[in-house]
Amino acid sequence: MIRFENVGLRYGMGPEILRDISFQIPAGSFQFLSGPSGAGKTTLLRLLFLSLAPTRGLITIFGKDRALIGRRELPHIRRKIGVVFQDFRLLEHMTTYENVALPLRVRGRDEASYRGDVTELLKWVGLGERLNAHPPVLSGGEKQRAAIARALIEQPDILLADEPTGNVDPPLARRLLRLFIELNRSGTAVLIATHDLNLMDQVDARRLVLADGRLTVHD
Numbered sequence: 001m002i003r004f005e006n007v008g009l010r011y012g013m014g015p016e017i018l019r020d021i022s023f024q025i026p027a028g029s030f031q032f033l034s035g036p037s038g039a040g041k042t043t044l045l046r047l048l049f050l051s052l053a054p055t056r057g058l059i060t061i062f063g064k065d066r067a068l069i070g071r072r073e074l075p076h077i078r079r080k081i082g083v084v085f086q087d088f089r090l091l092e093h094m095t096t097y098e099n100v101a102l103p104l105r106v107r108g109r110d111e112a113s114y115r116g117d118v119t120e121l122l123k124w125v126g127l128g129e130r131l132n133a134h135p136p137v138l139s140g141g142e143k144q145r146a147a148i149a150r151a152l153i154e155q156p157d158i159l160l161a162d163e164p165t166g167n168v169d170p171p172l173a174r175r176l177l178r179l180f181i182e183l184n185r186s187g188t189a190v191l192i193a194t195h196d197l198n199l200m201d202q203v204d205a206r207r208l209v210l211a212d213g214r215l216t217v218h219d
């Protein structure tokens with residue numbers, strides 16, 4: 001679904017952060033992305049989510065050359081890619097329910113048409129009792145799960161998660177991993193950026209490892 005061929009990226013006139021990156025996200029795959037802090041994991045996720053353009057190389061996304069995707073088409077393609085950001089990006093003045101429903105509301109959907117889906121998804125991530133809470137009173141793990149629910153509400157083909165277990169204890173990390181596995185079994189491709197070796201050891205999945213700007217693939 002997404003393919004990188006010899007992709008390079010530099011910020012402004014700075015050094016090349018990513019060099020000759022080639023890999024794919026096949027439909028229905030489950031992969032980890034790891035590498036030391038500062039290696040460029042978040043930058044790679046931003047390329048995948050089309051919030052950055054490569055400075056060289058080719059990115060093909062759902063069969064289209066990324067360089068030929070116009071501004072008007074971007075939101076349509078992004079909708080197929082759910083992202084859980086490291087800092088969650090929840091809106092504090094909205095409840096958990098409203099945060100998760102926001103992408104649908106923005107598209108002009110009528111609340112009656114999605115209320116049941118949002119509630120069900122929040123129950124699935126274990127936040128059935130926290131629908132009306134605002135982010136400032138949620139724990140780190142609850143915010144993480146709200147962010148996961150928001151990333152999934154439009155049923156994306158791919159879920160990208162940046163350090164989803166970075167701020168949670170080991171039992172919750174295992175629970176989140178189970179959610180990702182369940183999601184993957186239902187057909188969604190999952191890519192998790194993480195430092196957490198313990199987490200990676202729990203799943204027999206391909207590992208993409210970034211170091212010194214280059215990516216190696218370990219099957």
Ligand SMILES: Nc1ncnc2c1ncn2[C@@H]1O[C@H](COP(=O)(O)OP(=O)(O)OP(=O)(O)O)[C@@H](O)[C@H]1O
Pocket residue numbers: 011014017035036037038039040041042043044
């Ligand atoms: N907007 C930016 N402008 C300039 N340099 C940037 C920008 N964003 C990131 N960088 C640099 O790019 C490099 C890779 O950063 P990135 O955040 O992608 O790494 P990371 O592997 O996700 O790190 P961590 O695991 O600590 O989150 C770092 O040297 C960082 O300073």
